[in-house]
Amino acid sequence: MVTGFTGFLGKVWVAFLLEKAPEIGKITLVVRARRDQSAVDRVRAVFERSPAMRPLRERHGERLLELVRDKIEVVAGDARDPLMGIDPGVLAHLAPQLDAVVHCAGLTDFSPDPIAALDVNVIGAMHAADVAARTPDKRLIHVSTCFVAGEVDGEVPESIAPGTSPNGTRFDVDAEIIALRSACDAINEREGGPRKSAARRGRVELGTKRAQALGWPNLYTYSKGLAEQALGRREDLALTLVRPSIVECAREFPFPGWNEGLNTSGPIVWMCSGFAWKVPMRADNTFDVVPVDTVSRGMTIAVADALADRAAPIYQLASGDHHRFTFDRALDLTALNVRRGYVPSGVSALERMLLTHMDSQAMEVGADRSVWLPLAKKATRSLRDVFRRFDGDKHLPASMPKGDRDRWHMRIQDASLKANKTSRLLESIEQLWKSYQPFIHDHDYRFSTRTVRSRSAGLPDDERATFGWDLETMCWREYWMDIEIPGLDEWSLPLLRGKTVPDDEGMDLGGDPPSVAIAALPPTGTENAMHDLGGAE
Amino acid sequence: MTTSHDPRAALFRLEGALSPRPTLTAAAWLSLNARRVRARFLGLSSLALAGPLAFGGAPGRATELAWASLEGMSEDRLVVLGELYAQDYLIGALSQVGLDLVERCREQGQRLVLLSDNLDVVARPVARHLGIDLVVSNAMELDSHDRATGKLREPALGPSLGGRLLTDRLAELGVDLRTACAYGSHRDDSALLGAVALPCAVTPDRELRRVARDLDWPVVG
Numbered sequence: 224m225v226t227g228f229t230g231f232l233g234k235v236w237v238a239f240l241l242e243k244a245p246e247i248g249k250i251t252l253v254v255r256a257r258r259d260q261s262a263v264d265r266v267r268a269v270f271e272r273s274p275a276m277r278p279l280r281e282r283h284g285e286r287l288l289e290l291v292r293d294k295i296e297v298v299a300g301d302a303r304d305p306l307m308g309i310d311p312g313v314l315a316h317l318a319p320q321l322d323a324v325v326h327c328a329g330l331t332d333f334s335p336d337p338i339a340a341l342d343v344n345v346i347g348a349m350h351a352a353d354v355a356a357r358t359p360d361k362r363l364i365h366v367s368t369c370f371v372a373g374e375v376d377g378e379v380p381e382s383i384a385p386g387t388s389p390n391g392t393r394f395d396v397d398a399e400i401i402a403l404r405s406a407c408d409a410i411n412e413r414e415g416g417p418r419k420s421a422a423r424r425g426r427v428e429l430g431t432k433r434a435q436a437l438g439w440p441n442l443y444t445y446s447k448g449l450a451e452q453a454l455g456r457r458e459d460l461a462l463t464l465v466r467p468s469i470v471e472c473a474r475e476f477p478f479p480g481w482n483e484g485l486n487t488s489g490p491i492v493w494m495c496s497g498f499a500w501k502v503p504m505r506a507d508n509t510f511d512v513v514p515v516d517t518v519s520r521g522m523t524i525a526v527a528d529a530l531a532d533r534a535a536p537i538y539q540l541a542s543g544d545h546h547r548f549t550f551d552r553a554l555d556l557t558a559l560n561v562r563r564g565y566v567p568s569g570v571s572a573l574e575r576m577l578l579t580h581m582d583s584q585a586m587e588v589g590a591d592r593s594v595w596l597p598l599a600k601k602a603t604r605s606l607r608d609v610f611r612r613f614d615g616d617k618h619l620p621a622s623m624p625k626g627d628r629d630r631w632h633m634r635i636q637d638a639s640l641k642a643n644k645t646s647r648l649l650e651s652i653e654q655l656w657k658s659y660q661p662f663i664h665d666h667d668y669r670f671s672t673r674t675v676r677s678r679s680a681g682l683p684d685d686e687r688a689t690f691g692w693d694l695e696t697m698c699w700r701e702y703w704m705d706i707e708i709p710g711l712d713e714w715s716l717p718l719l720r721g722k723t724v725p726d727d728e729g730m731d732l733g734g735d736p737p738s739v740a741i742a743a744l745p746p747t748g749t750e751n752a753m754h755d756l757g758g759a760e
Numbered sequence: 761m762t763t764s765h766d767p768r769a770a771l772f773r774l775e776g777a778l779s780p781r782p783t784l785t786a787a788a789w790l791s792l793n794a795r796r797v798r799a800r801f802l803g804l805s806s807l808a809l810a811g812p813l814a815f816g817g818a819p820g821r822a823t824e825l826a827w828a829s830l831e832g833m834s835e836d837r838l839v840v841l842g843e844l845y846a847q848d849y850l851i852g853a854l855s856q857v858g859l860d861l862v863e864r865c866r867e868q869g870q871r872l873v874l875l876s877d878n879l880d881v882v883a884r885p886v887a888r889h890l891g892i893d894l895v896v897s898n899a900m901e902l903d904s905h906d907r908a909t910g911k912l913r914e915p916a917l918g919p920s921l922g923g924r925l926l927t928d929r930l931a932e933l934g935v936d937l938r939t940a941c942a943y944g945s946h947r948d949d950s951a952l953l954g955a956v957a958l959p960c961a962v963t964p965d966r967e968l969r970r971v972a973r974d975l976d977w978p979v980v981g
Contacts, residue, residue: 552836555795559840562793582795700836 224251224317226302226351227327229265231483232366232470232515232522234275236327238477239519241294242278243689251317253300253307253328262299272729274714278477280730288732302328302347307354314354322530323362325522326351331484333441333658336423337430338407341400344446349453356459362529363460366522369468369511369541369670371448373438374661378544379670381537383455383464389448390438396453403433440661463534465525467518468541468670472710474514474697480710481515483724488512489715490655491663492557492708501595503656506551506585508667509543513694514702521675523690528678535678541670546694548703550663551585556703558582565708596653603646610639769930769940770865772892773921773952774876774883776945777962778858779850783878783919784810787826789849790841794833803829820918823877824911827900831910835902842881850882851889857962857981861943862890873935875926875952877917896929922951943980944968953977 227233240247254262270276270291283290298317301308309317328351330343348365355363372379373389388394407417407426414422427442434445454462471488473481482489491502521540528534542548558581615632623631656663672692679692717724775782784807791803806829813822830838865872873894876883883897899913915925921944927937941958942949947967953959954975961972963981972979 552834555834555836556840558795559837563840563844584795700839704840 224253224298224321224324224354225327226253226300226307226325227329227366228252228254229269230327230329230331231486232467232518233327234269234273234483235473235477235481235515236519236522238275238279239516240523241290242282242476244523245290245294247294248322249296249320250294251296251298251321253298253302253309255301255308256299263297266295266297267732268726271732272726274481274727275477275483277727280727285730285733287730291732302326302350303342305350305353307347307350309354314357318354318357319359321358322360323364323526324351324355324358325364325366325526327366329366329447331443333443334427334431335442335446337403337426337433337442337446338417340430340442340446341403341449344443345396345400345450345453348450352454352457352460352462356457360532361459361461362463363454364463364465364522364526364529364534365450365454367451367464367466368444368447369466369539369668370444370662371439371451371466372668372670373444373448374435374440374666375438375668376666377669379539379668381466381535381539381671381674383451383537385452385455388437388439392437394437396449396456399449403430406433440665441658461529461532461534462536463525463529464537465522466537466539466541466670467521468511468513468539468543470515470518471512472514472707472714473516474702474706476516476519479706480713482710482714485715485718487659487662488553488707489711489719491553491659492711493716493719501586502554502583503596503660504550504554504585504663505587505667506549506554508550508663509669510548510550510553510663511541511543511668511670512548512707513540513542514697514706517692517694517697520679520690521692524675524678524682524692527690535674538675539670539672540675541668541672542694544669544671545676546697546699547669548699552699553703554583554585556700557708560704560708563704565704565712596649596656600646600649600653603642603649607639607642607646610635610642613639767939768870768957769873769894769935770862770870771873771875771930771935771940771942771952771956772858772862773942773944773946773949774850774874774878774886774897776949776965777861777943778854778874778890779886780853780855781849783876784822784826785849786842786845786878786882787829789845790833790838791829793837793841794830795837799832805829823919827879827898827912828910830900830908833900833908835906835908838879838881838900838908842879843885846882846885846889850886854886854890855963855981858943859890861960861962861980862892865941866891870941871935873930873933873940875921877919877921894933894935896926896933920948920951922949922955926952927955947971 225233225237228237237250237252240250252266254265256262257265270279270287279290280287298309298313306314326348328343328347330340351365352363355361369379375389386393386395406429410425410429411417411422414425416422430442430445434440434442437445439445439448451464454460469487471482471486473479518540521538525534525538613635615628619628619631675692679687682691714724772778788804788807791807792800794800794803806825810822810825813825862872871894872892873896874883874887874890874892876897878897880895880897880899883895887893887895896917898917901909901911901913903909917925930937937955938957940956941960942952942956943960943962944953945962945968946965950968950971953961959977961968961977961979964972964979969979
């Protein structure tokens, strides 16, 4: 059973399994329905049009429906609900057949609403665990993040300290959840309701302060840390934690450069390819990037180990301890890519010429101590205000013809709008840098990856070629310049510019009008809860 | 067109026989494209000193100064800029006479070798373009952070290719100078041409033309 299929990693991993391990039995996808789209239709749309499924569409063509019917089943559910909102009858039917539950679903926003973060990342994980506890072998593989380590430096071992936060504070997960919810309720009441923007701001500020008080840099890592702690306490599970680092563009699968959504590197590359000449990073700190298909390999190793009952407790999937990449190198390669002719989308010829010679550099100072950003903001705001106060009648010569006067007025108003836009952009950049600061400046992480590398080394040769941890074979220069930057430019950066990224034209899975066939179920009146994909039989 | 196998190697000096650009211009261009503006100015200052030395009879010292201007440059930057320089300034300007000679040697089944006192990051892209597998060139010494020290990796080749150093480097590649042919254009290539079985002066400068005439070497172009 897999949750999070509609997310970036979930899609790639399931596609990877179907492509590379076709002997797999059945994958049950727990998918949340949307108001206008059923769970089945969401899964259908992924197989039909998501670029992540291109290799499957290319290999199987019109026979893809057969593969999907053979290997996939869809269950409507929601991790926020008890037992993931799966119909009890469906769960009773499924659970005895499940070998493992792989929980990929989660909120990846750095600063989410703390209540949403608790509901999805913490309580959601507990609900997945409850489902796993009902399976014969009670296996739960929970996808977390390396950055639950918090605000630390140096080697980060594959371990967990029960009841202890990253800065050594003793805490209780249940008490933490209750306290946070109560505090958020108080804020909601004070601000006139949970939907008020002041209430949301207040909740995020409160949650962030609490996270930082315990040694986590933000709400995301705090909620993932709480989830690990909550799961680690349970005695009714065979628990395996998988902690990926920064998951980035695919190296090879489904195809080089594939990415989805706004991830960590996208904004960094965007700003380094623009006019952020001085970037608030520490040059020699580790930029712990791992391609999504390499993470898929690591996840497969962890799940296979779990199924063979020889899993280690924790698998960290990272690069910094054995194939290190630094921020300085990323900046240098990003700048060199512009020289090589890569033109960031939406950049004029003049801008490109300037960018070619303005290589971004790390300024070694955190965004909170940056001088140039606040100065630049102040300057653009002052300019905007000056332009706004411009009055043609007062400031232009009386002898100027009215037509010229009006034209000048329009130009100044345009300039004022541009100055305002630039000021807001600088504000966004400053906020972005501040939220990234723990990872790009304050701390240098070396996540230990001993487990996945040693397990990979023990694989038979043919399996190692397909599933082995192969990061050391990757040339960072080629990956960053030829895969990551073009991949981000195509799949992620348009989102920063307010555009959407279209799916593939794809294919119709086929079958008679896209309806669902109802699987045979025990007579519990739950026929609508579980569906096979495809046309009516 | 018949391709016959000729075990002799054909050695082509990049600077002159194939490309009109001297090695110093590569060093200057790389230096101008250093990451930091200060490094660009410092590099150009070094090159300003190197220029007179090159023409003033101290080419070895000129080379040292030229490459010293790259101190601190990352390996990534050297590789990418080297490729860019080769693409933009060398490959498009290769001499037709030199290209025809390369093709003729290839048709005869000879082993092709590109010789250069330039950096490998510049010479190798040219070799790839020409379909030449064997390259003998210089390489920048890197420190433990993969940054240029400003010195060439020893043993370094000087502008005047030849002597024991070159013989040993070629021997490592299985090339025997005593049976090879070589193509050069400058006075600096005299030692190389004098060491091979079949020398050839390609659009030679005045001094090499005189030597070729005296020693009865063929002259092309």
